[in-house]
Amino acid sequence: MAKAKGDIVIDIERCKGCELCIEACPQDALEVSRQVNKKGYLYIVKVEDTCTGCESCALVCPEGGVTVYRVQNKKKTQVAQVKNITSDINITVKE
Amino acid sequence: MNEKTMLDDDHYENVIREESVCTSENLVYERPETLLDTPLHYCPGCGHGVVHRIIAEVVDELGIQEETIGVAPVGCAVFAYNYLNIDMSEAAHGRASAVATGIKRVLPEKYVFSYQGDGDLAAIGTGETIHTCNRGENLLIIFINNGIYGMTGGQMAPTTLPGMKSTTSPFGRDVKSMGAPLKITDLVAQLPGTYYVTRQSVHKPANVRKTKKAILKGFQFQKENKGTCFVEVVSNCPSNWKMTPLESNKFLEDQMLPFYPLGDLKNPERKEK
Amino acid sequence: MKELKLMKGNEALAEAAIRAGCDAYFGYPITPQSEVLEYLSREAENRTGMVILQAESEVASINMVYGAAGTGKKVMTSSSSPGVSLMQEGISYIACAELPCLLVNVNRGGPGLGTIQPSQGDYFQTVKGGGHGDYKLIVLAPSTVQEMADFVDEGFELAFKYRNPVMILSDGALGQMMEKVELQAQKERVTMPGLDAWATIGKPVNRDHNVITSLHIQPDKMEEINIHLQKKYRTIEENEIRVEMINCDDAEYIITAYGLVARICTKAAELARDKGIKVGVIRPITLFPFPINEIAEAAGKVKGILDVEMNAGQMVEDVRLSVNGKVPVEFYGRMGGIVPTPEEILEAFEEKLLGGAK
Numbered sequence: 001m002a003k004a005k006g007d008i009v010i011d012i013e014r015c016k017g018c019e020l021c022i023e024a025c026p027q028d029a030l031e032v033s034r035q036v037n038k039k040g041y042l043y044i045v046k047v048e049d050t051c052t053g054c055e056s057c058a059l060v061c062p063e064g065g066v067t068v069y070r071v072q073n074k075k076k077t078q079v080a081q082v083k084n085i086t087s088d089i090n091i092t093v094k095e
Numbered sequence: 096m097n098e099k100t101m102l103d104d105d106h107y108e109n110v111i112r113e114e115s116v117c118t119s120e121n122l123v124y125e126r127p128e129t130l131l132d133t134p135l136h137y138c139p140g141c142g143h144g145v146v147h148r149i150i151a152e153v154v155d156e157l158g159i160q161e162e163t164i165g166v167a168p169v170g171c172a173v174f175a176y177n178y179l180n181i182d183m184s185e186a187a188h189g190r191a192s193a194v195a196t197g198i199k200r201v202l203p204e205k206y207v208f209s210y211q212g213d214g215d216l217a218a219i220g221t222g223e224t225i226h227t228c229n230r231g232e233n234l235l236i237i238f239i240n241n242g243i244y245g246m247t248g249g250q251m252a253p254t255t256l257p258g259m260k261s262t263t264s265p266f267g268r269d270v271k272s273m274g275a276p277l278k279i280t281d282l283v284a285q286l287p288g289t290y291y292v293t294r295q296s297v298h299k300p301a302n303v304r305k306t307k308k309a310i311l312k313g314f315q316f317q318k319e320n321k322g323t324c325f326v327e328v329v330s331n332c333p334s335n336w337k338m339t340p341l342e343s344n345k346f347l348e349d350q351m352l353p354f355y356p357l358g359d360l361k362n363p364e365r366k367e368k
Numbered sequence: 369m370k371e372l373k374l375m376k377g378n379e380a381l382a383e384a385a386i387r388a389g390c391d392a393y394f395g396y397p398i399t400p401q402s403e404v405l406e407y408l409s410r411e412a413e414n415r416t417g418m419v420i421l422q423a424e425s426e427v428a429s430i431n432m433v434y435g436a437a438g439t440g441k442k443v444m445t446s447s448s449s450p451g452v453s454l455m456q457e458g459i460s461y462i463a464c465a466e467l468p469c470l471l472v473n474v475n476r477g478g479p480g481l482g483t484i485q486p487s488q489g490d491y492f493q494t495v496k497g498g499g500h501g502d503y504k505l506i507v508l509a510p511s512t513v514q515e516m517a518d519f520v521d522e523g524f525e526l527a528f529k530y531r532n533p534v535m536i537l538s539d540g541a542l543g544q545m546m547e548k549v550e551l552q553a554q555k556e557r558v559t560m561p562g563l564d565a566w567a568t569i570g571k572p573v574n575r576d577h578n579v580i581t582s583l584h585i586q587p588d589k590m591e592e593i594n595i596h597l598q599k600k601y602r603t604i605e606e607n608e609i610r611v612e613m614i615n616c617d618d619a620e621y622i623i624t625a626y627g628l629v630a631r632i633c634t635k636a637a638e639l640a641r642d643k644g645i646k647v648g649v650i651r652p653i654t655l656f657p658f659p660i661n662e663i664a665e666a667a668g669k670v671k672g673i674l675d676v677e678m679n680a681g682q683m684v685e686d687v688r689l690s691v692n693g694k695v696p697v698e699f700y701g702r703m704g705g706i707v708p709t710p711e712e713i714l715e716a717f718e719e720k721l722l723g724g725a726k
Contacts, residue, residue, distance in 0.1 A: 006123075007116035018140030018333075018340040024300050041139070053116075056300040058124045062144030063135055064151075068124035069117045162570045166435065167581075176579045182568035184438045185581035187461050190431035193423070197435025198568065200419045201392050201443070205570050223431070226424035 005071040006053020008046060014065035015043035021057035021066065030057060127151040129160055129180045136174060140340020142330030143171060145297040146239060147178050149307045150208070154181060157314055163206040164198050166191045170212035171245040189220025192227035192236055199234045206317055208235040214244045217253040217279040224279060231288030231322035235313035238280065238325065241332040242351060249335030253277040256354055261335070276354065280327040284360035290322035292361040296329045296352070298344040305357075312364075329355045371551045377516040377542040378403035380549045381446070381472065384517035386412050388524055389555035390470075391441035392419035394432035398451045399484040400540035401474035405446070416557055426451040430458030430471075437467035438580040440560050440567035442524050446472035448540070449490050450481060452498075459533060460499030464582035464593065466566075468527035470520065471505070471535045474543040477705030485705025486540035488627060491682035494537050495655045502594055504601045505535040506608065507655040509626040513547035515653075521552060528560060530604055537655060539678065541628050541707060604657050611659035612651040613666070615641075619648030621721055622666050624687045625676045626652050629708070633676050636713035643726055647717070655683070663690035672721040673697045676713055678706070696721070 015037060021044055022030045029048040037043045053070025129151035137143045154160050160181055167175040169188035176183035186194040191209035199207040216224050216238050227236070243261055244250040251261040251268060254276045258267040268276075284292040291313060295306040306328055313324035329351050331343035338346060359365060375383065382404045385393065393412070395405045405422060412418040419436075423429040429445045436443040447455065452473045462469060475490045477483035492498075494507050506526050508519045516538060523534040563569060564578075571577045584590040614634055616622065621640075625633040630651035637647040650666060652659050667673060672695050675684040684699045691697050700716035702708045718725045 005116060007121075009117060014134055016139035020140055020340055020344065023341055023344075039134075053121075053123055054300075055124045059300040059303040060145065060297070062137060062139075062141055062148075064126040064130050064144065064148045066124070067122070067126070069121040070123045071116055071121055161572055164439075164568050164570060173583060176577070176581065180571070180577050182571045182578045183580070184435055184568050185465075185579065185583055186434070187431060187457055190427065190434075190458070193428040193431035194435035194438075196421070196428075197392070197394065197432035197437075197443070198439055200421060200432070201436045201439050201441045202569065222424055223428050226428065 004052040004054075006051040007069045008051055008053070008057060009067045010044055010046070011063075011065040011067075012037050012043040013039070014063040015041060016063060017041040017043055018062065019044065020060045020062070024056040024060045026054060026056060027051060127155045129154045131178050131180050133177050135178060137171065138334040140331065140333045140343060141171070142241065142297045142328065143239065145303060146237065146306070146328055146330070147175060149297070149303065149310055150210070150237070151179060152307060153311045153314060156311070159206050159314065162204070163208070164202070166195045166198070166207070166209040168209070168211040168215040170215050172210055172212060172239065173246065175210050189215050189218070190223055191215065192220065192232070192234075193223045195234050196227055196230075196232050199232055203233070206314055208237060208313070210237045211239070212245065213238070213240045213242065213252045213254040217277050221279065224283065225286070228283040228323045228325060229286045229288045231290070233317050233320050233322065235310070235317055235324045235326065237310065237313075238327045239330050240327055240355065241330040242276070243332045243335045245332050245335055249332075253279070256350060278355070280325060280360060283323075283325050288323050289325055289361060290363065291316050291324040291359075293325070293359045294327040294329060294355060294357050296347065296357055298331065298347050302357070327355070329357070370553060373549055373551060374546055375513060375549050376403055376544060376546050377513045377538065378474065378544070379407045380513050380517040380551075381520055381536070382407035382411070383551060384520035385444060386416055386418060387552055387554050388521040389416065389442060389557040390418055390444055390520075390524070391557055392421070392436050392443045393445065394421050394423050394429040394436070394443070395445050396423050396426050396429050396447065396451060398426075398448045400476055400543050401446050401448045401472070403543070404472065416554075418557070426454040427458070430455035430462070433469050434458055434462050434465070434467065437462065437469040438465070438568045440563035440569065442557075444470035444472070446474065448474045448476045449478050449487070452490065452493070456493070456499035459505070460501055460503060461582045462533050463499075463503035463505065464501065464597070465580050466531040467533065467580065468524070468531050469533050470523045470527055471533055473535060473537050475537060475539040477703065483705035484540060486542070486628065486678060486707055487703070487705055488539060488629065488678040488682070489703070490537065491655065491677070491679060494535050495658070495686075503597060504604070504656050505533050506530065506604060506657075507535045507537050509537050509653060509655050510542060511627050511630050511651065513542065513545065513549050516542055517549050517551060521555070526608065530600060532600065532604070537627070539628055540705070608654060609657045609659050609662070610653035611662050612653060613662065614649040614651065616648030616650060616666055618646055619666075619669070620646045620671055621717070622648050622650055622670050622673045623676060623713070623717065624650045624652070624663065624673060624683070626655060626683060629676055629678055632708060632710055633713055635710035636717065639710055639714045640717065645722070645726060652683070658686050658690070660690040663687060664692065664694075667691040667694045670695060674717045674721055675699050676708065676716075677701045678708070679703060
């Protein structure tokens with residue numbers, strides 16, 4: 001299966017530079033910037049164009065500072081609905 | 096916005112972002128509505144923020160923002176009500192589950208949860224915790240266990256690991272004189288009043304997903320009046336553990352998790368299968 | 369429909385709670401007030417659906433009250449002295465968070481575990497604070513079983529009018545003794561209007577979330593809250609003083625006393641009048657707000673005042689502040705659970721104010 005195409009937007013003013021997202025990113029797409037934000041934190045930036053929109057960075061971010069996008073092709077939208085964990089649970093119950 | 100930020104923003108815009116990807120139809124993850132804009136006061140890398148966000152996501156997904164009342168503890172999460180856009184009550188130290196009981200008893204149709212740390216829930220509030228669980232109050236207790244008193248500056252908690260240093264166990268926790276860590280989640284799992292008891296963490300993406308499922312179940316079981324649901328989240332405290340966030344997560348995995356193993360301690364729904 | 373019954377003070381209070389449309393009671397057994405919890409446990413739920421919960425401690429009870437009162441329901445608890453001591457932290461939180469609720473202290477002898485007999489040793493704790501910080505309870509002091517019942521509804525009215533905890537300060541004798549009591553008709557359990565402004569009942573889409581808290585970490589904000597509270601207490605002082613003046617019009621001497629002791633003092637005053645000494649009794653019904661002006665005014669017309677209490681002298685400090693040195697204020701008290709007789713009060717009066725028996 002071809003790699004999914006994704007992107008993220010980091011709310012740099014929320015970011016505290018904890019680097020948990022860097023470690024979580026399976027694509028090694030994130031780095032600490034060389035600049036600080038208004039609060040004085042070295043925030044995180046995306047430096048590699050390898051993002052698949054897997055959400056790992058957003059999941060571990062304690063600040064709720066990451067928005068994730070993933071290119072949706074038709075096949076994927078039918079199968080996945082990944083975002084909604086509620087539907088995951090419903091499926092489990094049905095089983 | 097200061098100059099430096101702008102510079103970097105430009106860099107970011109020009110080099111990396113592909114506008115075609117960042118469209119509303121491609122949006123797969125954003126901050127939940129119930130998590131307010133207010134920047135969190137927690138230290139960098141602290142697990143509290145993740146659990147707050149998970150609660151907000153679950154409230155949004157279940158569509159129960161209008162029917163949910165939370166109870167904040169005394170401890171680092173004392174300001175939880177500044178971040179969660181739901182009605183909330185701030186309890187005295189250790190009494191969150193009693194406060195939650197009071198709310199739930201007079202508003203039995205609403206969703207009620209308490210959010211408590213280890214000092215709050217397993218030291219000063221042990222009595223309330225045990226009896227709330229023993230009565231099987233239909234509410235959800237979310238227990239953040241990071242093995243230390245965060246807000247007061249790193250004193251020994253009931254859950255501090257044997258040998259672990261804190262400001263009040265500067266030579267390491269000596270279980271002979273200070274007692275062994277209290278595994279209160281194991282304790283409440285023994286009580287007939289609890290329905291669903293689980294221990295999770297939020298240090299890795301997969302664990303975050305599991306914790307979210309656990310909290311979701313906690314709310315769903317509450318709807319069905321099943322009894323007390325108890326979700327422990329083994330978490331970190333980089334500042335008071337005197338570690339970087341990454342080091343703290345490694346410590347959590349290497350030291351905390353062997354002592355506090357993850358998984359369901361009580362889940363009747365699973366047994367049925 | 370009103371109803372006449374012979375009841376224990378504690379039971380009359382419990383019955384009145386049901387009839388006042390109280391939504392919930394959280395309590396813990398302690399002598400001499402356990403009848404409240406017992407009575408409610410067997411009567412309340414079937415009749416009105418009122419929530420009754422025996423908590424694991426007084427600490428838990430008061431925090432359950434805090435949670436439930438935060439939803440704007442009519443909520444109450446009761447206890448006796450040592451139990452009320454345990455509740456003080458929670459009461460301070462409730463006062464700061466401005467939650468309406470009804471508290472009852474069936475005072476027993478202290479300090480410590482003390483006795484289970486009646487006492488008024490908790491006046492300071494109840495009226496001056498008890499818990500930490502600058503706060504006030506509205507304090508109602510019944511002297512009859514009838515008032516044990518009446519003050520429940522009145523207490524809830526005051527609690528909601530001012531969003532302030534109200535304490536009924538009773539004692540072990542009033543709680544245990546039986547008297548005729550006229551019970552009010554059953555009130556509906558109704559949800560108060562206007563709760564959306566502050567109560568934690570679940571946030572509708574169109575309003576901001578409500579937060580019940582007593583934490584204001586910025587000192588300027590905390591001072592603002594304090595100023596607001598003090599302003600409220602001044603309003604309460606202006607509007608809510610209740611005091612009974614018994615035969616004070618022609619009195620040459622006054623006895624001040626509250627609660628059950630005021631009744632004994634009324635008898636002592638009668639005995640004095642039999643001897644030709646004109647004695648009146650001032651009975652503060654609200655201990656906060658305290659009837660300062662009434663006592664000050666009366667002090668201007670008499671030769672001396674005797675304050676009588678079942679303690680080592682607590683309300684007497686407020687009487688002296690009210691009198692402000694105009695006339696001598698003497699004190700007579702019994703402690704540890706002893707109830708004084710009219711004769712010994714008369715004797716004390718004669719000795720302290722007249723220089724010996726007349």
